[in-house]
Amino acid sequence: MTKRTVRAAQILRDGLRLIVLGAVALIALPTLAQAAPKTLLLYGDSLMAGLGLDAKDGFAAQLQAALDAKHLDVAVVNASVSGDTTADGLARLDWTLADRPDAVLLELGANDMLQGLPAEAVGHNLDAILDRFAADGVPVLLAGMKANPSLGQDYVAAFDTVFPTLSEKYKAALFPFFLDGVALDATLNQADGIHPNAVGVKRIVANILPYVEQLLAAATH
Incomplete structure (x- = not known):
């Protein structure tokens, strides 16, 4: 050769x-x-942290299971802290966002309401949180909360207006009431009458799932 x-x-x-x-x-x-799946950050209080529940029964685990059942490649990251007010959520936002998520489900305000904190402060804190997400280009699903009628008409009107107003300002999707169909139903709540039990969480997940799917569809990876 x-x-x-x-x-x-x-x-x-x-x-x-x-x-x-x-x-x-x-x-x-x-x-x-x-x-690498899309990451969905849960940013809330005890309602999403799963207070009083086994890990498998909490909101994060049940939402993850529901997304898996839809064959969606999504990792749910739970950064919710029991007891957090909107001010607490704002204070810890920077280090929470060290790893940028693809989308956020924001659920804060219930503890502010239970403590009777001014609705104006709730709006200010949530505004700052949403502004930071917007600056980072992270789409948000805002989970609304309703004030207890016992707090008076003026407070209820001011508090309940915060969530739709901010949703409109930031063009963020709004799930009007996180506890829709669950609040005040003894069969769906734990003994404290505030936190959902496993069945109550299942109801919440079923209600919010279509909104979460739309949020994830809009999220870039």
């Missing part, structure tokens, strides 16, 4: 090797693209 023939054979082998490697890379691309 002449040197020219040997060289030609080597070039042919190298060319085939590149073709094979290229084909393998193309096959692997979809796998690599799918390797």
